[in-house]
Amino acid sequence: MHRRRRTALVLSAAIVAAPLLAACGNDAHPGAAAVVDGQRITVAQLQSRVDEVRRAQRAAVADETQYEQAVARTGTLARDTLHQMVLDRVLDRAARDAGVSVTPREVQDMRTGLEQQAGGSKGLETAWLQQYGVPPQRLDENLRLQVEAQKLAMALHTDTSQPAFWKALSTASHELRIDLNPRYGAWDVEKGGVDAKTPWLRNVSAPAAQQTA
Template sequence: MHRRRRTALALSVALLGAGPLLAACGSEAHPGAAAVVGGDRIPVSALQAQVKDVRTAQQASPQAAQLIKNTGQLSRAKLHGLIFDRVLDRAATDAGVNVTRKQLQDARAAMAQQAGGEKAFADMLLQQRGVAPDQIDDAVREQVQLTALAAATGADLSTPQGQASVTKTLTEASKKLKIDVNPRYGTWDDKAIQLADTKTPWIAQVTKNGPQEGDAVTG
């Protein structure tokens, strides 16, 4: 179980990279939108709120300066996460995957225990994934949902073939959503399931040192 969680974490982080351009995004057609996914807007204000939560948590840390320095493209990373979660939701729905509240509670408890407690778990996610305390549930949900999706589609996440299979499933869901991104944040790559033109090397740390569960969450 832990091996699958670790692999799910590595896969989702690998997908965190950081589609057609949203020519009208931020204009008359989609004012104030950071992206439009499946016809639903992700407001710039919602993205900014996520970034603000992370910055607030970082500033309260003894390593504030280093944490902020290491997450220079936080807005794009957070937008990636917001989009990726919607892609994952669509893929899970298509595969008939349903994650219960108990599953999420049990998963979070297990992850926190493995990390050395809730505080250590929260500190780890903030340092290695730019996840604020109030965003932890979403990060855990991403991991549980990703693992469940793999199981439902018969993919073994411990193998390159299984990871490629899940990526293909996510790509199919991504294409169905017709994702348009505000050009200021880059463009969405359906095949890679990530924001193109985005460099977030700090995210890659989780594949080596991250919580052995929820890479993310993601974006």
């Protein structure tokens, strides 16, 4: 059956429900928000990432009321940020297992296409901050993960919404022996999913003209 690439405009992309990946382990090590492959993501590291988003939100709005509204819309920012940090490492492992790599040129090409859709660099930065909680200084890093996810899906002859893609991530999750601090939620695919803003789960690299049909 012919497989079509499904695309979505960045400015209208919806929050996706990302299934949690099965992992080994129980409570995270003391002082850690999570442990991935024996490496700690400390609470301090997580808080630093959350602070980056809050500072970007503060700089992006004109007054205190707008900032408070932005904070209210991202009330689970710490949890969402940690889940994304872990998912990023899982994706890296799955891509490496599949022999997938990403070049700086591929990241720049994606950014150029998205900037054209969003009306420029500033528009893209604003959209990624508002929808995905990605501050401007993390944008290229996040776009690299999007490219990586799409290339992994292609290597698996599937797309990022299909079970084959998530099976590869689940396998990588087991390999990494993820241990999540319970205060930030569960990490168990058997118990369903969690709302997560994960832009690399969507194919957003195609020209905007493909989105208007």
